[in-house]
Structures are given as C-alpha cells and as structure tokens.
Amino acid sequence: MNAANDDAAGQEADSAAAKPRVRDRIFDTACELFYRHGIRSVGVDAIASEAGTNKMSFYRSFPSKDELVAEYLREQQREVWEHWDAAIAAHPGNPRRQIEALFEAHLATVEDKECRGCALGNAAVEIADDDDVLSELVRHFKKEVRQRLRKLAHDMGARDPEALGDQLMLLMDGGYFTRLAFPGNSGPIAALMPAVRALIASQLPP
DSSP states (O other): OHHHHHHHHHHHHHHHHHSOOHHHHHHHHHHHHHHHHOSTTOOHHHHHHHTTOOHHHHHHHOSOHHHHHHHHHHHHHHHHHHHHHHHHHTSTTOHHHHHHHHHHHHHHHHHSTTOOSOHHHHHHHHSOTTOHHHHHHHHHHHHHHHHHHHHHHHHHTOSSHHHHHHHHHHHHHHHHHHHHHSGGGTSGGGGHHHHHHHHHHHTSOO
16 A cells, blocks of 8 residues: 555656646747747737646746746856867867857758757847847847957967857858758858858967
C-alpha cells in the first residue's frame, strides 16, 4: 500500500515537473509571437490566449508588457552570445578562422526558413528612441556586436581593425534582410562568405 502511494506521488511529481509553469508558458509563447509577428502587433490578450491562460495570470507573472519585452530581448541576447561563443570556440588562437566560422554559423542561421531576421534588429525598428529601457537594451547589444567584431579584427592583425569590424557588421546585419527579401537563399546572401573572405584578405599583408 505504501509502495503504491509512493508510486502515485512520484508520478504526480513527475507530471508537475514536466508541465511548464504558467510564467514559462507565457514567456515562451511571447518569444515566439514577438519574433514571428513583431513586438507591437502582439498584445497581452493574444499572448495569454496562445499560452492557454488569461490576462490575470499574465499580470501575475509580468508587471507589464514592457517588462516581458525586456526579458524577451535579454533572452535573445543570451542566445546570440551562446551561439557566437560556440562558433569561435573550435578555433582558439586563430582569430581569422574564428571570424570565418562565425559567419559560417551566421549563414546557416540566416538560411534557415524559420529565420525572420535579427530579433534585436527587428526590435530596433519598433522601439521608440525615448523608450529608455528597451532602446538601451538594443543599443547595448549592437555596440557589443561591433566591439567583438573589431576585437577579432584587431587580434587577426588587420591594418584597420575598426574599419574591418564595421564592414563585417554591415555584412552580418545585411545578410538577415537580403535573405528575407530574396526567399530560397537565391539572392545576395550567396555572396556572404566570399565577401567576408575578401574583406579579411584586404586587411592582411599579401
């Protein structure tokens, strides 16, 4: 009898652990909807409904939609840096190869049919400049991308690492949007890796 009760209790605990918390459901749903449809076009009602909950539960989990958006942007940043670090980790001490690996990984992301561009870049279009918290999150992220690319260029021995870093950043951001404008990976995105390698070569001694 005790064993049966223990088994039943264990099954209930496993079931509770397997079921996402309401807050997690709301957050995961919001992340998907924000990325697919945009931040401003997705309201609290839509998020709550899609998450299988209600507005009361939403506001118990997040004080406001802006708080949820801020958390979404922070999570997107975390995922980007995780992806970035994984791409360059295979080539320690070889910054040139790290840059190439970074853009190879970027290309694979962009070519995925589910890709809708850079989440932070998309947010920059929607967030007003006077929205201090959200706009600062986006600006800080883009500044960090720029600094990281410039550092890789410097470590590689580029003649003008600041210029090379900025050129690479333009390719990175531009890759997202040309891919969206030319479906099926048939447009300028095909020139990404040749352009990266040409820029690198132009900054190194012959």
